[in-house]
Amino acid sequence: MEKRVVFRSSPLPYLLVLPQLAVTAVFFLWPASQALYQSLLIEDPFGLSTEFVWFENFENLFADPLYIGSFWTTAYFSAAVTALSLGLALLLAVMADRVVKGAMTYKTLLIWPYAVAPAIAGVLWLFLFNPSIGLVAYYLKIVGYNWNHVLNGGEAMLLVVIAAAWKQVSYNFLFFLAGLQAIPKSLIEAAAIDGAGPVRRFWTIVFPLLSPTTFFLLVVNLVYAFFDTFGIIHAVTKGGPGKATEILVYKVYSDGFVGLDLGGSAAQSVILMAIVVGLTVIQFRFIERRVHY
Amino acid sequence: MRLNRNAILLAAALSFAGSFAQPAAAATEIQFWHAFTGPLGEILAKQVEGFNASESDYQVVAVYKGNYSEALNAGVAAFRAKQQPHILQVFEVGTATMMAAKGAVNPVFEVMKAGGETFDPAVYLPTVTGYYTDLEGNMLSMPYNSSTPVLYYNKEAFQAAGLDPESPPKTWQEFGAALDALQASGSVCPFTTTWQSWVHLENFSAWHNVPFATQANGFGGLDTTLVFNGPTQVRHIQQLGDWARDGKFVYGGRRNESGARFNSGECAMLTESSAGYASIKAQTEFDFGVSSLPYWDDADGAPQNTIIGGASLWVLTGHPQEEYEGVAKFFSYLSSPEVQAEWHQQTGYLPITHAAYDLTKEQGFYEQNPGTETALIQMTAKAPTENSKGVRLGSFDQIRGIIDEELEAVWAGTKSAQEALDSAVERGNVLLRRFERANN
Incomplete structure (x- = not known):
């Protein structure tokens, strides 16, 4: 049975959280409610003629095969970004954890990319892989591979996944490293005395003990891939070629801000909001049970 | 934090000084x-x-x-x-x-x-x-x-290919022959374009006096529908697609990214806005020429006039x-x-x-800068028809995006010109109906 400590209620705690609540209300609740309302309207950009249409914007979206396609693109993109950045970060963290000489330098260098803004990260990779002037594209051409992400959807997807994952590796690395250092050395030493090799020690001791960190990072990375990668997509591919890299959040932008279709765009952002809420709930309810604290 | 404070002071001083510069x-x-x-x-x-x-x-x-x-x-x-x-x-x-x-x-x-x-x-x-x-x-x-779009060409590349640098291709038929010659001379990029929808569909339609959309390209009302999947346009896009397959047309991007490949001498011919003249002149180290947009000479009414x-x-x-x-x-x-x-x-x-x-x-500007009058002649040679006044469509920015996506499929060889243009028309019409409804 759980024990609950009940404090006598006083207005002070409410007063203390009030600033935070106010910020949330102004910067999240109010705009979110505006989006909800807007998603039920068909309106011209200047707001001169407005028609209340109930859920027609949503019906249109789900009748549109391109919108459904964007779902799959997003699923594929976020899974790839999350897997790649988590995997790489874990590998780097395990290696950095063992290094004795110059450890600080390695760590600092590995953390650096996190300070780069998404759009800059995108442009950086774009320069490397640009079919006309990119260095990597040039070397690929020498070894006989004609890289052209402007026309090849698979290559475009690969490029944005690499750019997005590269930027996130640092963040994950930091948390994995902290997680690794929190694992008691005695456990690992005991296993070593029992004759477990490094691989065995990693999979039976380190990895399970890291699971709270991994779980937390999984949530953070998925949300990152869903939303924060906008800058990278915008800078590198603009959702193209075709619709190959148009993830949901980019479609919200292109329909709302390029197409000036506010109702349809608002409906998409409402759906996006629901997805993220749903994902987070699922993760905490089902996956968290399997996490060892 | 001394440096920071100084920086803030400096910024404040600058903005203060700036406020005096206001009218x-x-x-x-x-x-x-x-x-x-x-x-x-x-x-x-x-x-x-x-x-x-x-x-x-x-x-x-x-x-x-x-x-x-x-x-x-x-x-x-x-x-x-x-x-x-x-x-x-x-x-x-x-x-x-x-x-x-x-x-x-x-x-x-x-x-x-x-x-x-x-x-x-x-x-x-x-x-x-x-x-x-x-x-x-x-x-x-x-x-x-x-x-308005015009054709820029590299005179030195023309010479190397055995073409007359003073007589650029006037028609797409001649253009095809020039592409062959350029490719045979070793050019890796005989032709590239900027703004593909604007040049090769919108202006192309006006130049060949065929409609891009009904209701006089949308001038007549919001109940317009796209019709740029007609035989004249399909033929042109299919030809470009074939040239892309053969490496004679190299696609560089949706906006004006390809301009750099012409300026660097990599691409021999470029269709680009007449307003690109200043930057091409500043950035090229070779002799280039400006000529009017080619046309299919077996198409009725071509050349008409181009649009802006x-x-x-x-x-x-x-x-x-x-x-x-x-x-x-x-x-x-x-x-x-x-x-x-x-x-x-x-x-x-x-x-x-x-x-x-x-x-x-x-002022004699056109004599001193040959080619700069091309755009004006091309636009004003004939009185505009219903098909060549311009294009006026709702959600046009997005429709161009759709056209870009479909054309990219043609250049990549995954769709035929007919399939791609049919699909672009169908998808674009959905946006037009939505725009009509939102603005009624």
Whole structure:
């Protein structure tokens, strides 16, 4: 049975959280409610003629095969970004954890990319892989591979996944490293005395003990891939070629801000909001049970 | 933290000094939001300075608001928040959006009349103003920067391929032969293009006198539908697709990314806006030529005339009447032959008045800069028909995006021209119906 400590209620705690609540209300609740309302309207950009249409914007979206396609693109993109950045970060963290000489330098260098803004990260990779002037594209051409992400959807997807994952590796690395250092050395030493090799020690001791960190990072990375990668997509591919890299959040932008279709765009952002809420709930309810604290 | 504090002090000092540089409070401020940076932004700033120096009652304040899409968005958002500027620069694809927003726009012909400025629509070049004029012949926005696509070619590459550098291909048939010769001479990129939808569908349709959309390309009303999947367009796109497959046409991107590949000498021919002239001249180290857009000579009515791209200045409602008098004065200043001729000669954009065109001729500009008159001849050689006045469609920016996506599928060889254009028409029509509904 759980024990609950009940404090006598006083207005002070409410007063203390009030600033935070106010910020949330102004910067999240109010705009979110505006989006909800807007998603039920068909309106011209200047707001001169407005028609209340109930859920027609949503019906249109789900009748549109391109919108459904964007779902799959997003699923594929976020899974790839999350897997790649988590995997790489874990590998780097395990290696950095063992290094004795110059450890600080390695760590600092590995953390650096996190300070780069998404759009800059995108442009950086774009320069490397640009079919006309990119260095990597040039070397690929020498070894006989004609890289052209402007026309090849698979290559475009690969490029944005690499750019997005590269930027996130640092963040994950930091948390994995902290997680690794929190694992008691005695456990690992005991296993070593029992004759477990490094691989065995990693999979039976380190990895399970890291699971709270991994779980937390999984949530953070998925949300990152869903939303924060906008800058990278915008800078590198603009959702193209075709619709190959148009993830949901980019479609919200292109329909709302390029197409000036506010109702349809608002409906998409409402759906996006629901997805993220749903994902987070699922993760905490089902996956968290399997996490060892 | 000493450095930081100094930096803050410096910033404060600068902004303080800056506030003195603002126009004196006595003059009425006219807000002008635009989308120009770099050399174009500097020329625009000079025009504004010129006007402000000639005027004591009004001061135009030019504010850069990002690229065309971003500037339009800023204007729309500001209007909704009742903070709109007096003048907003809107690119040509936003024209239908602005025209449909009747309560938000103060038509230019009315602004000029109410402002007491002499305003005669006949002084303007009809092929330029036609894009921004309603069916009754009223000019709704002030054309600012207008250009039309032309063919640029590398004379040295022509020589290397055994082609005559002084007779560029006039038709797409001759163009195909030139591509063969260039490829045979070892060119890795015989041809590339910028703005594929604008050049190879919108202008192509006008140039061949076939419709891009019904209702006179949308000039006749919002109930227009796309029809650019006709045989003339399909044939052209299929030909480009075949050239792409054979490595004779190399696709470089949706906007003007390919320009760099022509400037570097990698690509031998380029279809690009006439306004690209200044940067091509500045960045190329080889001799290049400018020629009119090729046409299929077995197509009826070709060549007709090409249409414009670029942007115009829209006046937004919601300000006191006397401020619009300042707007009218500014427009009169911009339309004056000297300002227009200078703008035309420096940027490669078209002059908007006959007087500016004549002045440029008198000054001998076209003799000193061969090829610069190509765009004007191409646009004014024939009186425009219903198919060649321009294109006026709602959600046009997005429709262009759809066209880009479908054309990319043709260049990649995953769709035939017919399939791609049929699909683009179908997808674009959905947006047109939605726009019609939102603006009724």
